[in-house]
Amino acid sequence: MANKVAANKRAEGKTVEGKKSERKRGRPPKSIINDKPSADTMLEMYRQMVLIRRFEEKAGQLYGMGQIGGFCHLYIGQEAVVVGIQSVAKEMDSVVTSYRDHGHMLACDMDAGGVMAELTGREDGYSKGKGGSMHMFSREKNFYGGHGIVAAQVPIGAGLAFAHKYNGDGGVNMAYLGDGAANQGQVYETFNMAALWSLPVIFVIENNQYGMGTSVSRAAAGQELADRGKAYGIPGVQVDGMDVLAVRTAAEEALAHCRAGKGPYILEMKTYRYRGHSMSDPAKYRTREEVDAMRKQHDPIEQLRDVLLREGADEAQLKDIDQKVKKIVGDAADFALASPEPNASELYTDIIVA
Amino acid sequence: MAIEIKMPALSPTMTEGRLSRWLVSQGDSVASGDVIAEIETDKATMEVEAIDEGTIGAIHIGEGTDGVAVGAVIATLLEEGETEVPPISQPVSGATTPVAEAPTQAAPNQETASAVAAAAPIAASVAAPAAAPVGAEPDWQGSTRTMTVREALRDAMAEEMRQDERIFVMGEEVAEYQGAYKVTQGLLDEFSAKRVIDTPITEHGFAGLGVGAAFGDLRPIIEFMTFNFSMQAIDHIINSAAKTLYMSGGQMGCPIVFRGPNGAASRVAAQHSQCYASWYAHCPGLKVVSPWSAADAKGLLKSAIRDPNPVIFLENEVMYGQSFEVPEADDWVVPIGRANIVRQGADVTITAFSIMVGKALEAAEALSSIGIEAEVIDLRSLRPLDTETILTSVKKTGRMISCEEGFPFAGIGAELAMQVMDGAFDYLDAPVMRVTGKDVPMPYAANLETLALPQAQDIIEAGKAVCYRAGGL
Numbered sequence: 049m050a051n052k053v054a055a056n057k058r059a060e061g062k063t064v065e066g067k068k069s070e071r072k073r074g075r076p077p078k079s080i081i082n083d084k085p086s087a088d089t090m091l092e093m094y095r096q097m098v099l100i101r102r103f104e105e106k107a108g109q110l111y112g113m114g115q116i117g118g119f120c121h122l123y124i125g126q127e128a129v130v131v132g133i134q135s136v137a138k139e140m141d142s143v144v145t146s147y148r149d150h151g152h153m154l155a156c157d158m159d160a161g162g163v164m165a166e167l168t169g170r171e172d173g174y175s176k177g178k179g180g181s182m183h184m185f186s187r188e189k190n191f192y193g194g195h196g197i198v199a200a201q202v203p204i205g206a207g208l209a210f211a212h213k214y215n216g217d218g219g220v221n222m223a224y225l226g227d228g229a230a231n232q233g234q235v236y237e238t239f240n241m242a243a244l245w246s247l248p249v250i251f252v253i254e255n256n257q258y259g260m261g262t263s264v265s266r267a268a269a270g271q272e273l274a275d276r277g278k279a280y281g282i283p284g285v286q287v288d289g290m291d292v293l294a295v296r297t298a299a300e301e302a303l304a305h306c307r308a309g310k311g312p313y314i315l316e317m318k319t320y321r322y323r324g325h326s327m328s329d330p331a332k333y334r335t336r337e338e339v340d341a342m343r344k345q346h347d348p349i350e351q352l353r354d355v356l357l358r359e360g361a362d363e364a365q366l367k368d369i370d371q372k373v374k375k376i377v378g379d380a381a382d383f384a385l386a387s388p389e390p391n392a393s394e395l396y397t398d399i400i401v402a
Numbered sequence: 403m404a405i406e407i408k409m410p411a412l413s414p415t416m417t418e419g420r421l422s423r424w425l426v427s428q429g430d431s432v433a434s435g436d437v438i439a440e441i442e443t444d445k446a447t448m449e450v451e452a453i454d455e456g457t458i459g460a461i462h463i464g465e466g467t468d469g470v471a472v473g474a475v476i477a478t479l480l481e482e483g484e485t486e487v488p489p490i491s492q493p494v495s496g497a498t499t500p501v502a503e504a505p506t507q508a509a510p511n512q513e514t515a516s517a518v519a520a521a522a523p524i525a526a527s528v529a530a531p532a533a534a535p536v537g538a539e540p541d542w543q544g545s546t547r548t549m550t551v552r553e554a555l556r557d558a559m560a561e562e563m564r565q566d567e568r569i570f571v572m573g574e575e576v577a578e579y580q581g582a583y584k585v586t587q588g589l590l591d592e593f594s595a596k597r598v599i600d601t602p603i604t605e606h607g608f609a610g611l612g613v614g615a616a617f618g619d620l621r622p623i624i625e626f627m628t629f630n631f632s633m634q635a636i637d638h639i640i641n642s643a644a645k646t647l648y649m650s651g652g653q654m655g656c657p658i659v660f661r662g663p664n665g666a667a668s669r670v671a672a673q674h675s676q677c678y679a680s681w682y683a684h685c686p687g688l689k690v691v692s693p694w695s696a697a698d699a700k701g702l703l704k705s706a707i708r709d710p711n712p713v714i715f716l717e718n719e720v721m722y723g724q725s726f727e728v729p730e731a732d733d734w735v736v737p738i739g740r741a742n743i744v745r746q747g748a749d750v751t752i753t754a755f756s757i758m759v760g761k762a763l764e765a766a767e768a769l770s771s772i773g774i775e776a777e778v779i780d781l782r783s784l785r786p787l788d789t790e791t792i793l794t795s796v797k798k799t800g801r802m803i804s805c806e807e808g809f810p811f812a813g814i815g816a817e818l819a820m821q822v823m824d825g826a827f828d829y830l831d832a833p834v835m836r837v838t839g840k841d842v843p844m845p846y847a848a849n850l851e852t853l854a855l856p857q858a859q860d861i862i863e864a865g866k867a868v869c870y871r872a873g874g875l
């Protein structure tokens with residue numbers, strides 16, 4: 049495979065446009081920046097990003113074949129965000145996100161076959177086929193959905209953080225939301241309560257620059273979403289969300305803040321989705337050149353691949369990862385297609401706990 | 403191995419499309435993500451991206467072709483080293499969901515057509531399960547104590563909080579102020595600020611936060627200062643709390659109680675006087691209760707707090723100060739889902755809940771003076787509804803009047819009338835009648851407010867009407 053990345057763009061605390069790299073605010077302290085992940089950790093992050101990419105491509109394919117219905121929001125392009133953050137999360141931490149959730153579930157170590165089978169609406173899906181792409185959960189992995197209402201996951205995340213604090217279990221909640229969601233009123237209700245009660249929650253704003261077809265500049269007054277917690281005294285950092293190492297570093301800082309009992313933290317991840325908002329979005333609100341430029345110059349997987357090769361990993365090692373991932377995804381798709389549709393009797397189950 | 407590129411489905415409703423343009427030709431090499439074609443769907447023109455890398459071995463459907471079925475092979479991609487284009491496989495009908503494979507796709511001969519007809523509404527024909535049996539209500543013979551509904555509610559919370567550390571109360575003015583209506587009086591002192599929490603005025607936010615805490619295995623009691631303000635939070639109540647168990651295939655319930663005063667208070671006008679019983683009772687995944695007496699308020703609230711489901715607990719401001727006898731039991735629990743016959747009678751069944759039970763009893767006494775004996779049923783639970791108790795009574799009396807404070811249209815009474823028609827049609831001697839609030843926003847003026855609210859006199863009139871009695875009372 050050709051190496052498409054010209055230069056390694058990695059720089060902690062730097063934004064995608066680069067011009068804001070001078071911003072002082074929120075730059076993580078030097079000591080943390082220098083704390084580089086081990087080669088194994090980087091290889092694992094690479095593996096997870098490739099897994100998400102291939103999984104989403106396969107999901108797109110199955111959608112094209114009519115095997116996945118309804119809305120299907122792919123995470124392609126944004127892989128570094130969830131992988132970087134979850135790479136420093138601990139087992140007791142909890143995660144909640146929007147409908148663009150496949151990547152988050154894989155990064156939370158949920159089973160690819162179970163997720164894919166939910167996408168195809170089959171009995172072996174995480175929700176027995178009753179939730180679909182946007183609504184999946186795993187109590188076991190502390191993944192609390194998958195929410196179809198824009199920003200509903202934000203107070204829910206704060207509630208999970210409330211439970212972490214109430215139980216004194218040391219956990220932190222990661223509540224992921226989009227740039228569009230960041231304009232919802234309930235987000236600010238939540239910021240207020242989270243700060244007031246020092247809840248251990250990280251609000252991860254995945255700024256992929258569009259909420260459906262509306263660019264941030266057309267939707268948000270004051271485009272620095274990291275600053276949206278200022279009035280509540282919540283620290284906010286803007287991070288190059290296409291650079292998994294920068295994401296990881298920022299997440300370490302945020303987690304340390306929350307675990308120290310200092311309350312919530314905002315991470316604005318500047319990122320980009322390559323595909324349409326959902327499968328049926330022709331994405332006419334942006335140019336192909338814009339998408340290509342992101343892909344060619346900022347691709348999170350290519351960037352990490354570059355770093356890995358420069359630091360001594362060899363092509364064969366990465367190829368081996370690629371092959372293994374391909375098999376996982378292929379198996380997941382086979383599993384998801386072989387699994388039967390839920391029994392008709394499932395219609396009336398799981399409505400009320402008896 | 404050569405890869406077949408198929409006509410993709412690019413919207414939830416697309417079954418075929420126009421292949422408007424090829425951006426590659428035979429022999430071109432493509433990488434994953436390259437745009438290879440444009441197709442027009444039923445909604446828009448979309449770009450088709452290559453998923454795999456390789457060389458275009460053949461293009462099977464030329465540009466400008468209309469009506470290309472989803473799933474038809476449109477090109478073949480050769481992998482490194484391949485030169486031979488293998489024959490294409492049969493086009494599959496892709497867009498249809500692969501339901502129980504065989505009969506739905508088969509040729510439409512007589513036999514399969516009827517099989518399809520039989521098979522198609524399969525989901526709809528699955529019978530809804532019968533309501534789960536509800537635990538019997540303890541028949542109390544022991545001593546009782548007179549207390550107000552307000553005290554009974556407070557005691558219920560306090561008793562449960564002593565038993566289960568996971569329970570906390572959250573809402574506006576519930577802690578230091580001791581409750582806007584003093585229902586949480588004394589709880590802060592006993593349970594500390596960790597478990598009795600004053601919130602900012604932010605219903606949407608704290609309802610969602612409560613749901614998250616319930617997901618995190620706590621047992622929140624969320625107080626709305628009144629249910630009017632729960633409209634700001636209804637998204638979380640329905641979409642986040644009520645539906646998650648189903649959407650998670652049974653993995654994640656939401657054990658939470660939303661409680662507070664519901665219905666009309668006095669002279670507070672339209673935005674602060676409304677009954678939300680039918681709004682919440684409409685939704686699967688919720689339980690909805692609305693007690694009248696202090697004993698039920700206590701016993702049902704304890705059940706609601708223990709219930710693993712989201713429970714809407716509708717109180718009534720006017721009732722808070724009314725006193726009733728409450729059993730002096732160590733653990734007085736009233737099961738959710740069971741109505742209570744508060745007055746026996748053979749001539750007409752009157753159903754009511756919350757404050758309307760008192761008015762129904764008042765009307766029943768008046769009707770008795772003209773020889774009509776009404777059976778008054780306190781519904782207590784609206785979801786699940788104790789249909790059995792209602793039907794048994796209607797089969798005996800042959801007449802029913804439904805009372806509620808809410809609006810008539812699509813209200814609880816509409817549902818009850820339907821239930822009676824379903825289960826006791828042949829027993830009816832008169833059409834079911836309903837006594838409800840008027841179909842208007844609550845007016846402020848004292849006289850208009852009285853006119854807008856259902857009164858005991860309205861129930862008396864209805865009683866006479868269903869018994870075909872004329873004359874004044």
Ligand SMILES: Cc1ncc(C[n+]2csc(CCOP(=O)(O)OP(=O)(O)O)c2C)c(N)n1
Nearest residue numbers: 148196197198226227228229256258259260
């Ligand atoms: C309350 C609500 N309003 C509208 C929608 C429809 N909708 C779904 S996604 C979306 C855009 C959200 O954009 P953003 O928050 O940036 O997230 P992204 O899709 O970019 O990940 C909209 C308007 C919804 N699901 N919920």
Ligand SMILES: [Mg+2]
Nearest residue numbers: 226227258259
């Ligand atoms: Mg967005």
